Amino acid sequence: MATLEIKDLHVSVVTDEAPKEILKGVDLTIKAGETHAIMGPNGSGKSTLSYAIAGHPKYQVTSGSVLLDGEDVLAMSVDERARAGVFLAMQYPVEVPGVSMSNFLRTAATAVRGEAPNLRHWVKEVKAAMGELDIDSAFAERSVNEGFSGGEKKRHEILQLSLLKPKIAILDETDSGLDVDALRVVSDGVNRYKAAGEVGVMLITHYTRILKHISPDFVHVFADGRIVESGGPELAQVLEDEGYVKYAGKQEAAK
Ligand code: ADP
Ligand code: MG
Ligand code: MG
16 A cells, blocks of 8 residues: 655755745645645646656755655655656656657656566557557657647556556646546546556646546645645535635735
8 A cells, every 4th residue: 555645845946046945845645545636826836746756856855755655755766766656747748759659658667667568568558558548559659749739648648657557646737738528538547547456646736627527535725835725525616616816815925
């Protein structure tokens, strides 16, 4: 049973000027089998939280800790984090011209599994996963994210999720830029992965739309670099009705 424990996490972003503190003491524990929605206004630091956990060099942890089953995630290299089972689907996935999807995925799987997957099995695995996500087979030969539509990028992320099988999945604004059909395909993919095993999901979103498809066990409101309120799924409905106005003070007051 995997557990991700974030304790009093403070993170600064490295800029051309002085480093700027973005996360101001985040406490959150995600256990296998649980889905936690992180919701909050733009600029509140949600993506910063995901980048810091994934080990992006621009985001410096100044204090606090992140533990996966008691192991210090922050002491791990980016590859080690992936191998330990922490997966980040980025809000703005990068393009990698000249590297085909199929090679990219095999390299990623090799990094995560510690050895290259048997080629014949791998081809079957990828085909099956692509079929489930309604992804055209020609997709495998295209360069990573190059010229992909928003929907294709998100499907690609969920394809990675189902092939790399992380213990903790961090999905940052997986719903942005998706039309209704793509949102359903992507949500179904996440739900299938949730049903197939014990994964802990951190679902970062600005809107409640995706929560109609992927039901969270917990909802946390993020404002000005910390969690300001936590509750069950009903909290999402309150946010849907009332927006983030109530939290705007906290966001502004601390600036
Ligand atoms: P959210 O995902 O909640 O919209 P972010 O984590 O993207 O919030 O951003 C939080 C704050 O940190 C914002 O004020 C943003 O401008 C700042 N920030 C994030 N990344 C960088 C960066 N690479 N350089 C400068 N400022 C950044
Ligand atoms: Mg603190
Ligand atoms: Mg963001």
